[in-house]
Amino acid sequence: MRIPAFVLFLAAATVPTIAAVSPAPVLAAPPPASPEEREVAAVFESARSALAQKRGAAVVPMLSRASVTKLEAVRTAARSGGDSGLTTLEPAEKFAAMGLRRYVSPSDLRRMSLSELADHGIRHGWLGPNVIGSSGLGPVRVKGDRASALLLVDNRPALVPADFVREGGAWKIDVTNVFTFGSQMLKGFAAMSGKSDEVYIADLLEKLPAKPAAMPR
Numbered sequence: 001m002r003i004p005a006f007v008l009f010l011a012a013a014t015v016p017t018i019a020a021v022s023p024a025p026v027l028a029a030p031p032p033a034s035p036e037e038r039e040v041a042a043v044f045e046s047a048r049s050a051l052a053q054k055r056g057a058a059v060v061p062m063l064s065r066a067s068v069t070k071l072e073a074v075r076t077a078a079r080s081g082g083d084s085g086l087t088t089l090e091p092a093e094k095f096a097a098m099g100l101r102r103y104v105s106p107s108d109l110r111r112m113s114l115s116e117l118a119d120h121g122i123r124h125g126w127l128g129p130n131v132i133g134s135s136g137l138g139p140v141r142v143k144g145d146r147a148s149a150l151l152l153v154d155n156r157p158a159l160v161p162a163d164f165v166r167e168g169g170a171w172k173i174d175v176t177n178v179f180t181f182g183s184q185m186l187k188g189f190a191a192m193s194g195k196s197d198e199v200y201i202a203d204l205l206e207k208l209p210a211k212p213a214a215m216p217r
Contacts, residue, residue, distance in 0.1 A: 037140040040147045040164050043171045044137045056118030064165045064172040070179055071114055074100070079109045083198075091190070091197045092182030095204070102205055137162060147171065 043062060050058040060068065074093050077085040078100035086094050100109060104120065112120060138150025138157065145166040151158040160181045163174040190200035 034142070036142045036147070040140045040142065040149065040171050041137055043164065043173060044149070044162060047173060048135055051122060054119075054122045056120075056122035057115035059173075060115045060118055062173050064167060064174040064176070066165075067173065067175045068114070070176055075109075075114055075117065078104070079106075081106060086198070090179065090183040091186035091201065092179040094197065095182070095186060095201050096179075098201055098205055 047059045047062050050056070050062075063071070070093065073089065074096045077089055077093070077097040079085075081101070086097060089097060100117070103124070103126070104112070104117070108120070134154045136152040136155070138152050140147060140149040147164040147166075148161045149164075151160065151162040160178050163177050164171050165174045166172070186197060186201065190197045193200055195203070
């Protein structure tokens with residue numbers, strides 16, 4: 001399972017791209033037409049460039065306030081170490097929190113900020129360079145202080161768009177809908193398997209390959 005490159009590492013593998021589910025036509029994105037569209041595209045490119053340069057922390061200030069709040073809730077739940085910290089989270093957030101527990105030691109979780117976790121994740125390859133390098137933005141649509149664009153991976157459309165919100169006069173990347181969509185998918189898969197969300201997520205994490213962060217050091 002893949003995710004959009006800007007969604008950071010905390011939600012790694014939460015949302016698969018359409019290329020991993022079914023064939024899709026290769027799309028060529030036209031250049032942004034208006035100044036606002038170019039501003040939105042520039043934010044995405046800045047985030048993609050930072051990730052490619054392994055500067056995960058640089059992406060955090062590019063995220064919307066709602067996105068940071070959601071990611072901080074994931075980090076807090078991961079640090080709690082018990083099931084009680086997961087009860088208020090939606091399935092995609094539980095997946096991210098349980099994934100952090102799997103790949104980051106309890107001591108590192110306690111001391112690391114969100115920005116430090118972002119750097120940690122990119123150093124350990126939670127988003128491979130191929131995913132980062134092959135990500136792009138399709139046509140941008142701006143409506144007031146919201147914007148959306150087709151997210152492309154290997155020039156194929158992802159299941160969720162790239163969303164943006166203007167805050168304080170600057171465009172920010174908004175990943176809240178990615179979590180919403182991921183939660184819907186996880187709920188559906190869990191129901192089909194006859195398992196609870198938590199059991200299904202735990203089983204899914206066990207099937208994921210070991211990452212460098214989980215190896216003894």
